[in-house]
Amino acid sequence: MEEIKTCLLLGVSDRGDAEASMAELEQLAQTAGLEVQGVLLQQRTKPDNATYIGAGKTEEMREFIEHHEIDLVIANGELTAGQIRNLEDRLDAAVIDRTMLILDIFAQRARSAEGRLQVELAQLKYRLPRLAGLGESLSRLGGGIGTRGPGETKLETDRRHIRRRIKALEHALGDVKQRRQTTRRGRLRGGNATAALVGYTNAGKSTLLNRLCGSEVYAEDQLFATLDPTVRKMQGVKGREILLSDTVGFLRDLPHTLIDAFRSTLEESLSADLLLLVVDAADKEAEARLQVVRDLLHSLEADQKPIFLILNKTDCENLDLTPFYTIASKEKMKVFPISAKTGMGCEELKTALLRHFAGEWEKTVLVPYGDGAALAALYRDKVILRREETDEGIKITYAAEK
Ligand SMILES: Nc1nc2c(ncn2[C@@H]2O[C@H](COP(=O)(O)OP(=O)(O)OP(=O)(O)O)[C@@H](O)[C@H]2O)c(=O)[nH]1
Ligand SMILES: [Mg+2]
Structure with missing residues (x-):
């Protein structure tokens, strides 16, 4: 079996955030264990219907791919079946898109039974309308390269097989969800206060959870280090505890299949009494990312509850925190500049948490x-x-x- 190592990134956009978006795709590719050999950003208002990038560029890229022995091409958008097929033919490499890359990372990471079911479901739902285009890339995701796209009859069998599997997965997930609701009711009966860590991926949510709860949850400098919801106890007063939950991080243009798949787990986290919105204040995209998170919270109808705005990574130098204070005062959020890594400001945050819940x-x-x-x-x-x-x-x- 051939291991994929090198990749080329393609983007088509004339938006102001195009470069930041390509940089994020690069991070995603690295997270998936790929080595990025080249990045092409084409200035166009919209992708080509047939080949995503313009015809002239495909020729150029073919040479680049051959010369650098690129295994995989990743488009920074969602490709149609036709675009995948045309690109694979012209570039002579496996082609996937941003959503498939993210789904692939999720598939590598998911640990809990529910997480795995959700990711598989999201993958299948995304693949179904693209089956006709997926040749090499599909077999890559399934294991090794080698087989070309399926023939027509095989395609129909595959489609039927996938639809059956989707039904089975949805059924299994329904069961899991019911079981989870039972445990959740049990937890509420315990009368504990709950707070949920939310924020952009890599903001430092898990590091903060560990800091506040003395736990050792996986935290790493990579996107989507956390996938499955995790709950830890923070000791409160008089035997009362605050349950802190950590969950999957947010991302700009998070694929819809994934938002739907994770909606139930996210909703459970977001049913907390208080949200700790963690921002990586040292990130130059921090403000834009905060907006992404707030938009997602809004669409999940979770922006009406009290929010603590946590400005993390303030151990880094030359930070300007004023924009965050402006947003926070407008939105009536309390602000806590901290460093989850060094512990700076964390005692103050802990005290504020205890105060917040003491009344209850x-x-x-x-x-x-x-x-x-x-x-x-x-x-x-x-x-x-x-x-x-x-x-x-x-x-x-x-x-x-x-
Ligand atoms: N300099 C600095 N780095 C930090 C701080 N807090 C977290 N980090 C680093 O940021 C990276 C991401 O931390 P995580 O806690 O995994 O972030 P997360 O928000 O849980 O990320 P996902 O689970 O991937 O969404 C790690 O390399 C941490 O060591 C901080 O206060 N200062
Ligand atoms: Mg995490």
Whole structure:
């Protein structure tokens, strides 16, 4: 089996963020374990219908590919079946697009049963309308290069096979979801406060989770280090805990198949009482990325809850944090400049978290002297935290339920 190592990136855009988008594609390719040999960004308003890049350019690229022995070409958009087929024919290399690359990374990373099912489902749904074009690239994703595209009859069999598999996956996911809802209800009954870490991929969410909870969740300088939702406990007061959840990071133009696939896991995380929106303040694209995250939160209907804006990586030098403070004051978000890596600002954040939830944890009532029934009922039904005899009566502080 031949291992793919080198790739060429193609982009077609005349937008201002085109170069940043290509740089991100390069990061994605590296994350997938590929070596980027060349990047071509063509200034056009829209891709060519037949070959994505213009016909003249395909000729040039063919020579480049031959000369540099490129194994794989990756287009920074979503290709049609026709575009894949035409490009593969003209370039004589396997061709995939940005979405397939991301799906491939997700497939490599997913660990939990649910994550795997979700990624496979997203992959199949994306492949189905592109089967006719996928020759080498499909076999690459499935294992090795070698076989060319399937013939017509094989194609139909494949389609039927994939549709059946999609049905089976959807069924299996339904079961998993039901089980997860049961555990979630159990968790809520525990009366714990919940907060969710959200933010662009590589912002430092998992590092912060580890810092706050003393855990050792995988955190690495790569895109989508975290895929499966993870929950850890942060010790609160009086035996109460804050459950912190970490989940998949956001990305500009995240493929729709993936948003749909991860909607249920994301929604579970986003059902938290509070969101910790983590920003990599040292990233020159940070503001644009913050906007991407806020747009996604909006589309997931999760932007109405309280948000702490966490400006991470402030151990890096020459940062200008003012734009973030401006956004935060407009959107009524509390701001916390921190470094998850060095721990700077993390104690303050922890205290703010405990304060935020303290009000929800404790309730105080005044029971008049002599009202033994009310007092007994409290002791029977509540977890009593404090009892204080005052002039007016007995002040009882108990743990409030959510
Ligand atoms: N300089 C600096 N680097 C940091 C800081 N926090 C995290 N990092 C680094 O940033 C990279 C990404 O950290 P992660 O915690 O994996 O980021 P994440 O948001 O969980 O990323 P995904 O799971 O991939 O979405 C790692 O290399 C961390 O060491 C920080 O405060 N300062
Ligand atoms: Mg992570």
